[in-house]
Amino acid sequence: MAAERERTVAVVGATGAVGEVLFRVLEERGFPAGEVRALASERSVGRRVRFAGRELEVREAVPEAFDGVDFAFFAATGSLSKDLAPEVARRGGVAIDKSSTWRLDHEVPLVVPEVNPAALEKHRGIVSCPNCTTIGFVMALEPLHRAAGVRSVVVTTLQAVSGAGKPGVEELEAQVEGLARGEAPEPATFAAPIAYNAVPLCEKFLDNGYSSEELKLLNETRKIMEMPELDVAMTCVRVPVPVGHSATMLVETERGLTPEAAREALAAFPGVEVVDDPGRDVFPTPMQVEGRDEVLVGRIRRDLGSDRLWLWQVSDNLRKGAATNAVQIAEEMIRRGLK
Numbered sequence: 001m002a003a004e005r006e007r008t009v010a011v012v013g014a015t016g017a018v019g020e021v022l023f024r025v026l027e028e029r030g031f032p033a034g035e036v037r038a039l040a041s042e043r044s045v046g047r048r049v050r051f052a053g054r055e056l057e058v059r060e061a062v063p064e065a066f067d068g069v070d071f072a073f074f075a076a077t078g079s080l081s082k083d084l085a086p087e088v089a090r091r092g093g094v095a096i097d098k099s100s101t102w103r104l105d106h107e108v109p110l111v112v113p114e115v116n117p118a119a120l121e122k123h124r125g126i127v128s129c130p131n132c133t134t135i136g137f138v139m140a141l142e143p144l145h146r147a148a149g150v151r152s153v154v155v156t157t158l159q160a161v162s163g164a165g166k167p168g169v170e171e172l173e174a175q176v177e178g179l180a181r182g183e184a185p186e187p188a189t190f191a192a193p194i195a196y197n198a199v200p201l202c203e204k205f206l207d208n209g210y211s212s213e214e215l216k217l218l219n220e221t222r223k224i225m226e227m228p229e230l231d232v233a234m235t236c237v238r239v240p241v242p243v244g245h246s247a248t249m250l251v252e253t254e255r256g257l258t259p260e261a262a263r264e265a266l267a268a269f270p271g272v273e274v275v276d277d278p279g280r281d282v283f284p285t286p287m288q289v290e291g292r293d294e295v296l297v298g299r300i301r302r303d304l305g306s307d308r309l310w311l312w313q314v315s316d317n318l319r320k321g322a323a324t325n326a327v328q329i330a331e332e333m334i335r336r337g338l339k
């Protein structure tokens with residue numbers, strides 16, 4: 001990025017799983033941050049977090065904390081975003097929100113910068129960052145859509161415990177240690193034991209039998225890709241993986257698309273890397289994507305019973321699925337002269 005005026009930045013949820021990674025990503029990418037404010041709940045006031053070799057004292061996230069802020073990254077709770085994101089906008093700053101609160105609001109852009117950056121032009125002080133599962137999904141789908149028009153997708157996700165924040169990671173670790181001592185696992189964050197298990201429920205069930213996470217994947221994808229009728233059939237599963245969401249996807253396109261052409265389209269798309277060599281047992285895994293910003297795609301093959309294509313996609317839910325995408329949004333806004 002060219003030399004830039006320094007921006008005043010706030011990280012809300014500075015003590016959380018995404019907040020920690022946000023500080024790291026801002027530093028790694030050389031974001032033009034001048035003053036940086038670390039905000040969290042009253043519980044964390046006075047704690048210290050590290051950013052770019054400095055120690056920041058955590059302050060409480062209250063409206064006045066956003067005076068003079070250019071970008072406020074929200075990685076806390078939905079209700080906090082609901083209350084405080086408008087306070088940022090009112091003060092002339094931009095709130096970039098990781099919660100689901102604003103994602104389907106017609107006046108709020110929902111953005112993956114590689115896919116729909118132009119949506120930022122219509123912002124009114126709040127920009128929403130999609131769900132961690134949706135981001136990897138649309139990053140793999142958009143190149144295929146541009147190449148051959150996507151008609152429908154069947155997707156099953158395998159989602160890491162860190163998608164439920166620090167409590168999710170701590171629950172997996174505690175259950176693994178408890179099982180080694182012969183203790184029965186006690187689910188709290190997840191609906192069933194997560195250690196050595198797979199749980200076909202992320203978040204909570206709705207009246208229609210789908211989970212809230214599944215509907216986020218459907219509705220957010222339709223909004224980002226501007227395809228309100230897109231046919232997505234989805235199941236979201238929590239698995240005992242610390243970091244890295246995976247998804248197996250069966251994609252139907254309008255025009256014929258060979259696995260070779262799909263591989264080319266995916267490899268040419270910014271932020272996507274093809275990792276696919278079945279002859280040498282090469283495919284992407286969550287362990288391999290942890291700490292990386294690229295969405296990795298492999299297992300690209302034609303369905304045996306139709307013209308559809310199978311693929312397997314993994315991304316780091318805390319980086320591209322959250323922090324990196326949020327920082328990229330701010331960078332894109334600066335590039336477009338929007339802030």
Ligand SMILES: NC(=O)c1ccc[n+]([C@@H]2O[C@H](COP(=O)([O-])OP(=O)(O)OC[C@H]3O[C@@H](n4cnc5c(N)ncnc54)[C@H](OP(=O)(O)O)[C@@H]3O)[C@@H](O)[C@H]2O)c1
Pocket residue numbers: 012013014015016017018019039040041042043044061074075076077078080098099100130131132162163164165166167317318321322
């Ligand atoms: N984890 C992921 O992969 C992921 C991906 C995409 C989006 N998200 C979203 O990002 C947000 C943060 O998730 P996370 O995984 O980082 O959760 P987390 O590890 O549980 O951290 C939550 C953070 O929110 C803060 N917080 C909670 N209540 C607050 C309040 N009333 N006022 C101010 N701060 C408050 C906490 O501060 P204290 O320490 O003071 O309690 C903590 O810093 C959520 O909206 C989540 O849905 C997460």
